[in-house]
Amino acid sequence: MAANLVKNLQEEVTCSLCLDYFQDPVVIIKCSHSFCRDCIGKHYKEVGTDVKCPHCMQIFQWKDLMAIRQLANMVEIIRKMGRETEEISEISRHIEMVKDAIRSREKDMDEINENLSQIKGVITEDFGAMKERLAQEEGEILRIIAQEQQTAQQKTEEIIGQLTSKLNKLAEFKTQMERGAHNSLLKQLNVEGEVCTGPRVTLNDEKIVAVTSAVEQFRKQLESILERDTKQLPSEFGSAKYQAAPKVQPGDLLAEISVASSCPEPADSSPDPVISSQFAPWAENVTFDLERIHRQLEVKAENRKVIVSLYPPRYKDSPNRFRISQVMCSQSFSSGFHYWEVITKDSAGWAVGIADRKIGSGERLGRTELSWCVEWTNGQLSAWHRNQKTPLKEGRPMRVGVFLNLPDKNLSFYSLAKEETHLHTFEINILEPVYPAFWMYGLDEKGSLSINHIKKE
Incomplete structure (x- = not known):
């Protein structure tokens, strides 16, 4: 009702010649019809003689015009009311979004509590089994290590004895050489060397390495089981269902211990590589336009990142500045192929798309004839046009x-993670250049969108 009242008042203070609010309004005394002074003046000059009121066609003279200061004041009041009405509408939309988010979070919390109860029971059971298994395997492994150490010590003592004996022979050989009896002692040494020659005794280090490898492998298996249990917790309090880690059957580890066993290579723990788009050759270096940005948004990182800010900079006045939480890029496209990427992970609600330069300062992306976007709000991904x-x-x-x-004549959107996934394609038909455009949830404090830098291949 309030919006209709404001609309009716706006019609009353609108000039019928320029169809805009009165500027320096004047009234024709004879018929009481009002116009902008410039508009009626232009009409008066064009007609010349026998000038008639554009409304009632009554003839009037220039002296019949009188300024109306009260009407001018009313125009300013109604202008302000119109702006306040738009702001109230925007706030109402934000309130509804907050309510939806609260309801969604309450639902998620109920699921989380249920999942946590299930997880607690399963983890308790698994840890009990692992503790018992660990005690059994630890005792067996320590027994094997003790046996192998004893065997290695015996072999080492035997080798040390043989080496000591040979060292004594060499020392005696050196002494005999110094006395001039080299030939006889050399012959004697060769004969004795044949007596000492026998099967080669080597320290069985391979068994020690095998046991050490088995211990390390067992430790990693335990860590793997713990990691699988931990990963079952819902990411960011999501609603993923818990799946119990598979139990390892006793005896599996000991069956793998042998003389020829070796230490297993560690698993690759590096993160998944960032996929490169097939459209990278047409990548564009787009940046945000400081004249087409809402006052509560702030641009950083060489105009490639936009955030919702409590303390934004003071932008200069611009008739094209958005009155809603929206921003456009400076670059425009009217022909050819063009590609850009947007990092959306740090924003609770967003829209990414394109728009004609003439999109209104209060018109939201995807709600007009010449704007297209993909939007994430209230936990739902959707396309808008x-x-x-x-x-x-x-x-x-x-x-x-x-x-x-x-x-x-098409516009396509893709999700880039481990692979490139097609989201949606619009058929478009444009006559004027279009600009990359973005909408952000205005109450998402410190939420941000970033234009990804792409290296052309």
Whole structure:
């Protein structure tokens, strides 16, 4: 009702010639019709003689015009009311989004409590089994180590005795050489060497290495089981169902211990590589436009990152500045192939797309004829155009690629993680250049979107 009242008042203070709010309003005394001074003046000059009121066609003279200061004041009040009404509408939308988020979080918490109860029981059971298994395997491994150490010590003592005997022979040989009896002693040494020659005795270090390897392998198996149990906890309090870690049957480890066993190589713990898009050759270096950005948003990192800020900078006045939590890029495209990527993982609600330069300062991305986007809000991914929503089955993407194919007149969106997943494609038809555009959830304090730097291949 309040919005209709404001609309009716706006119509009352609108000039019928320029269809805008009155500027320096004047009234024709004879018929009481009001116009902007410049508008009626232009009309008066064009007609010349026998000038008639554009409304009632009554003839009037320039002296019949009178300024109306009260009407000018009313125009300013109604202008302010219109702005406040738009702000109230935006706040109402934010409130509804917050309510939806609270309801969603309450539902998630119920699922989390249920999952935690299940996880607690399973972990208790698994840890009891692992503790018993550990005690058994520890005793067996220590017994094997003690046996192998005793055997190695005996072999070592035998080798030391043989080496000591040979060293004494060499010392005696040196002494005899110094006395001039080299030939006779050399012959004697050869004969004795044949007596000492026998099977080669070597220290069985391989068994020690094998046992050490088995201990290390057993430790890693335990760590692996613990890691699998820990990973079953819901990520960021999500609702993933817990799956118990498989139990290792007793005796598996000892069956792997042999003289020829070796230490297993550690598993690759490096993170999954960041996939490179197939559209990288058409990558564009796009940056945010400081004249097409809402006052509560702040740009950083060489105009490649935008955040919701409590203390944004003071931007200069611009008629094109958005009145909603939205921003466009400086670069525009009217032909060819173009690609850019947006990191969305740090924003609770966002929209990524393109728009014509003429999009209104209060018009949201995807709600107009010449804007297209993919949007994540209220836990749902969807595509928007002409205020029409198309739900998408994919989950929340952490990195979004945008490919603009103007020769074929289509716009495609992709999710980039371990692989490149197609999200949605629009058929577009444009006559004017389009710009990359973005919407952010205005109450997401410190939430951010970042334009990913792509190295052309």
